[in-house]
Amino acid sequence: MYKKFTQILLISVFLFTTNGRAQEAVSSNGKFATIDGLKVYYEESGKGVPVILLHHFFSTASLWKKYLPELSQKYRVIAVDLPGHGRSGYMDTTSYYLHKTATKYIIGLIEYLKLDSVYLMGASSGGSISLQLAILKPELVKRLIVLGGHIYYPKEQRVIVANWRKTPDSASLARHGKEKAELLQKQFLYFSQLYGDPSYTPDMLSTIRAKTLIIHGDNDKLAPISNAWGMFENIPGAFLWIVPNGGHFPFPPYIDKDNEKDFIKRTMEFFNGDWDKQ
Secondary structure, rough: OHHHHHHHHHHHHHHHHHHHOOOOOOOOOOEEEOOOEEEEEEEOOOOOOOOEEEOOOOHHHHHHHHHHHHHHHOEEEEEEOOOOOOOOOOOOOOOOHHHHHHHHHHHHHHOOOOOOOOEEEEEOOHHHHHHHHHHOOOOEEEEEEEEEOOOOOOOOHHHHHHHHOOOOOOHHHHHHHHHHHHHHHHHHHHHHOOOOOOOOHHHOOOOOOOOOEEEOOOOOOOOOHHHHHHHHHOOOOOEEEOOOOOOOOOOOOOOOOOOOHHHHHHHHHHHOOHHHHO
């Protein structure tokens, strides 16, 4: 009887992990907010000025895990699973994933949390959403860090995306579950054909009021360095840090630990206001 029960249990677990429902577990500090009917997952730690962290496409709030101990010593850190990712609900089940639509849900989350203003840090797609938010709500974002961000998709990037793997890798399956990972894969491939999102013109970028730090790898293939330069030239008073030998994600787990130390040091300095005197 015990053996039969064990076999049934193992079969149930196998079915659960292969039918699209398995994904990252909810953290002990994980919470959900319903924004315009969409479930948005976020993890909260620390106290102080709220810092919202937005991960890159295919990732989750877990991207920031190793940086939370230091950030949360001084700040109220809110790491979000972007709509359609991880434990958050589906934003759209079509081929399109629009950053401007995702931005509305992040604004909704900020309003749900009753935050008058925030510090914001986003990587890649999270960076595009951060820029959109700072353009739409310039009074809301006081400090902004954009990692490997896009202001447009150039031809070179579209070619890379069009030739990306066609099926999700094991990491994506573990984060999102089979069904959601496959949808994200389809939506990512469609970025090669998507125009106008993102598309941040100089006049749009010039409306950003946040103190801004742009961090970009000098060897970024998915967001050529012209993106960083466009931000730096047009966001008033922006700082630019080009990371030597840096790719699209110029920090661990993607490159060496020396840049990781630099990243958290400079991030804390910038958020703390130490750079304001420069």
